Amino acid sequence: MVASTGPTAIFHRSFTKNYDTAVGGKGVYIIGPDGRKTLDGSSGAAVSCLGHGHPVIIEAIVQQARTMAYAHSSFFTSSPAEELAHLLCSLSNGAFTKLLVLSSGSEAVESAIKIARQYHFARGDKQRVNYISREFSYHGNSIGALSAGHHPQRREAFVPLLSSAFHHVSPCFFSRDGREGEVEEAYVERLVAEYEAMFEKLGSDTVAAVMVEPVSGATLGGVPAAAGYLRRLRQLCDKHGSLLIFDEVMCGMGRIGTLHAWQSLGGVAPDIETIGKGLGAGYQPISGVLVSGKIEEAFRQGQSKTPFLSGHTYQDHSIACAAALATQRTIRDKDLLTNVRVMGNRLEERLKATVPMLKEVRGLGLFRAVEFKTTSTSPLAADVATACLTNGAAVYLCSSAVDAVLFAPPYIISEQEIDDLVDIFVESVKQILEARGSTSS
Numbered sequence: 001m002v003a004s005t006g007p008t009a010i011f012h013r014s015f016t017k018n019y020d021t022a023v024g025g026k027g028v029y030i031i032g033p034d035g036r037k038t039l040d041g042s043s044g045a046a047v048s049c050l051g052h053g054h055p056v057i058i059e060a061i062v063q064q065a066r067t068m069a070y071a072h073s074s075f076f077t078s079s080p081a082e083e084l085a086h087l088l089c090s091l092s093n094g095a096f097t098k099l100l101v102l103s104s105g106s107e108a109v110e111s112a113i114k115i116a117r118q119y120h121f122a123r124g125d126k127q128r129v130n131y132i133s134r135e136f137s138y139h140g141n142s143i144g145a146l147s148a149g150h151h152p153q154r155r156e157a158f159v160p161l162l163s164s165a166f167h168h169v170s171p172c173f174f175s176r177d178g179r180e181g182e183v184e185e186a187y188v189e190r191l192v193a194e195y196e197a198m199f200e201k202l203g204s205d206t207v208a209a210v211m212v213e214p215v216s217g218a219t220l221g222g223v224p225a226a227a228g229y230l231r232r233l234r235q236l237c238d239k240h241g242s243l244l245i246f247d248e249v250m251c252g253m254g255r256i257g258t259l260h261a262w263q264s265l266g267g268v269a270p271d272i273e274t275i276g277k278g279l280g281a282g283y284q285p286i287s288g289v290l291v292s293g294k295i296e297e298a299f300r301q302g303q304s305k306t307p308f309l310s311g312h313t314y315q316d317h318s319i320a321c322a323a324a325l326a327t328q329r330t331i332r333d334k335d336l337l338t339n340v341r342v343m344g345n346r347l348e349e350r351l352k353a354t355v356p357m358l359k360e361v362r363g364l365g366l367f368r369a370v371e372f373k374t375t376s377t378s379p380l381a382a383d384v385a386t387a388c389l390t391n392g393a394a395v396y397l398c399s400s401a402v403d404a405v406l407f408a409p410p411y412i413i414s415e416q417e418i419d420d421l422v423d424i425f426v427e428s429v430k431q432i433l434e435a436r437g438s439t440s441s
Helices: 055-067 079-090 105-122 143-148 152-161 184-202 229-240 293-302 318-333 336-354 381-391 415-435
Strands: 024-026 029-031 037-040 098-102 130-134 166-169 207-212 243-247 272-275 287-291 358-364 367-372 404-407
Touching (some): 055 318, 079 098, 079 287, 079 318, 098 318, 105 143, 105 243, 105 287, 105 293, 143 152, 184 207, 184 229, 207 229, 229 243, 318 336, 336 415, 381 404
Parallel strands (some): 130 166, 207 243, 243 272
Antiparallel strands (some): 024 029, 029 037, 098 287, 272 287, 358 367, 367 404
């Protein structure tokens, strides 16, 4: 690819970086103005799960645009929105009965927070105003979502603006934080005790919800919940009368090999789940909030007194819903989740066998992180990610909390493309090590 020329009027993420221009995409590749292809090894930010230029999704968008682009959700519903909601609820093993359709992961998290608050409000538990989430979690970039999450770099400038209703406990990262000789079950109980202490500190009847990512994203790099952790959180919330929210914006919608991440992690469903990214495969901006029957019932009974006080201009957007509906049907009908699991295992095996300076490969499905065996004064990941892009593959840099990169390629990726991705990555690592005068393995 080539860098864009001349001054830009875009308020880019960085004012010092020169951005390459993408002019097209085909399959797992993004194409530059000179025809050079970049293997999309992270689906952007775990978004482009069906790759680029998928004809079925494009046709669904075109047909819906010809039929009706937009009708405001305060006046009308639409067939694509209704069909998408029915499909996702029907594929949830009975966990969810309603879907709220929005436009971004941050919107979904904000709405989940509001739904939890108004659920308790409708039931007369107006004192439930506190939320418990985890350190080094990420739940989005709006003020409420930043408050819920704990991404130090993203929060730093905004700390004075963040809500005091959000409280944080330790992350669930057994391979790093487990004590010597401590088995996984004991580690989980130690974390649950920390939650119990937080409930006691805040007053258990003041906690509205616990919010976690079943598999952490780029903040810690693809860390799945320890065995039994989600089940114990379910028990904890039921005991104290609070709700359980799973943020699956990044790890859900098939990314780890099941439609919902919790289905691969013990099958314990939350009361509320946020979804996004892989929902519409990047063909349209779309996210959602799935809610359980007990949430629906509380709102239904309290509707005359406490209607859901929220709403967004592009809520239930018809074209976005048509794109997501086609995406989810394609994933189901083409059995792409099997490919996610098979190719995910191949990716893990190849990475473990070939990456120099490897500390750990972790994750599930096509959501894998590589963490390097380095010190805080000699991190590799940022330089490796840059080298990968130069060498023809895009991988996602994790936060400074870990020296790691994240792989999240499209669900359609083939064996050869997995091998190409790993080969580019390994060569990039070796280039950086050689440039530093190190050949450690």
